Amino acid sequence: MSSQEPSPAPTPLPPFNPAEAGKFFFRHGHTGWLGLRYHDHGENWVELELPWREDLLGEPDRAVLASGPIVSLMDMASGMAIWQTRTVFVPIATLDLRVDYQRPARARAPVFGRVECYRTTRSAAFVRGIAHDGDRDDPVAHVAGVFMTIASDPRSKSRTQAE
Amino acid sequence: MTKTALQLPAYARSLGIALDHFEEGVPVLAVDFGPNVEGRPGAFHGGATAGLLENAGYAALRHRLISVGRHPQLKPINITVQYLSAGKQKRAFALARITRLGRRIANVTVEAWQDRRERPIATAVMNILMADPEPSAPEPSEGTA
Numbered sequence: 287m288s289s290q291e292p293s294p295a296p297t298p299l300p301p302f303n304p305a306e307a308g309k310f311f312f313r314h315g316h317t318g319w320l321g322l323r324y325h326d327h328g329e330n331w332v333e334l335e336l337p338w339r340e341d342l343l344g345e346p347d348r349a350v351l352a353s354g355p356i357v358s359l360m361d362m363a364s365g366m367a368i369w370q371t372r373t374v375f376v377p378i379a380t381l382d383l384r385v386d387y388q389r390p391a392r393a394r395a396p397v398f399g400r401v402e403c404y405r406t407t408r409s410a411a412f413v414r415g416i417a418h419d420g421d422r423d424d425p426v427a428h429v430a431g432v433f434m435t436i437a438s439d440p441r442s443k444s445r446t447q448a449e
Numbered sequence: 450m451t452k453t454a455l456q457l458p459a460y461a462r463s464l465g466i467a468l469d470h471f472e473e474g475v476p477v478l479a480v481d482f483g484p485n486v487e488g489r490p491g492a493f494h495g496g497a498t499a500g501l502l503e504n505a506g507y508a509a510l511r512h513r514l515i516s517v518g519r520h521p522q523l524k525p526i527n528i529t530v531q532y533l534s535a536g537k538q539k540r541a542f543a544l545a546r547i548t549r550l551g552r553r554i555a556n557v558t559v560e561a562w563q564d565r566r567e568r569p570i571a572t573a574v575m576n577i578l579m580a581d582p583e584p585s586a587p588e589p590s591e592g593t594a
Contacts, residue, residue: 314487315487315494316486316488316494317488319464319485341462342460344458344460345458345523348522352460352500353503354461354504355460355496357499357528357530358497359496362496377489379495379535380495380532381532383530384527384528385528386526387525387526390524
């Protein structure tokens with residue numbers, strides 16, 4: 287995605303609330319199809335839950351969750367962690383997302399995606415996090431990603447900038 | 450794996466990913482735009498795009514392995530996805546190239562595109578572990594070889 291300098295005019299938007307936003311985000315679309323749920327959050331992190339589903343298996347002969355849904359879980363948790371950190375919703379796009387799989391998730395267990403936004407600049411946000419199935423000290427996967435603020439049409443009004 | 454050369458996992462089928470065609474012996478997978486893959490209104494969710502890329506990577510690798518008589522268990526090591534432009538409300542395709550096929554590790558690069566092949570919407574690099582099937586694992590009951 288190309289990045290551009292943010293336009294100045296701040297728009298008063300309500301503060302981002304992960305629990306409330308989840309109710310809206312997870313009602314439809316890809317994350318709704320996956321059945322994602324809000325689980326927890328802190329100042330600069332959000333944790334979502336991916337419930338177990340038989341039709342998300344990645345192999346024909348083993349009860350192992352596919353890796354794709356974990357990417358979706360972490361991508362969404364990343365976005366919400368960024369909005370939580372910036373305190374406001376801004377349109378963003380994933381630029382780069384890396385997932386290192388540590389081990390298969392336990393069968394019939396939900397997977398939690400916990401992502402923190404550790405740095406924001408005017409146009410970029412950097413995240414890292416883990417996917418786990420109950421024990422955060424024994425993650426299923428580690429993730430790292432970079433997201434970009436989607437440049438708005440300069441003719442339209444812009445969004446609040448955190449910095 | 451059975452005699453069916455290309456069996457997509459439940460996740461792929463459930464999301465709507467299917468084999469589109471073969472290109473020089475490599476499977477091209479595709480998924481239509483729809484609610485299942487929608488993120489931002491009118492655009493693919495990054496996770497769905499990653500799912501398409503990842504499945505194309507596995508499909509290409511599995512297909513190649515079958516052709517050389519190897520039937521290992523495939524385990525993901527990692528994936529790095531680069532998002533190049535938003536996936537629009539159109540069918541998306543993905544094709545993988547096996548950059549290196551070793552004894553234990555395969556390195557696979559994948560590209561996804563919509564209208565124009567030369568303008569990919571996302572690319573991925575995957576490392577995949579090819580493990581010997583676990584002897585203790587129960588035989589799959591479905592699909593006889």
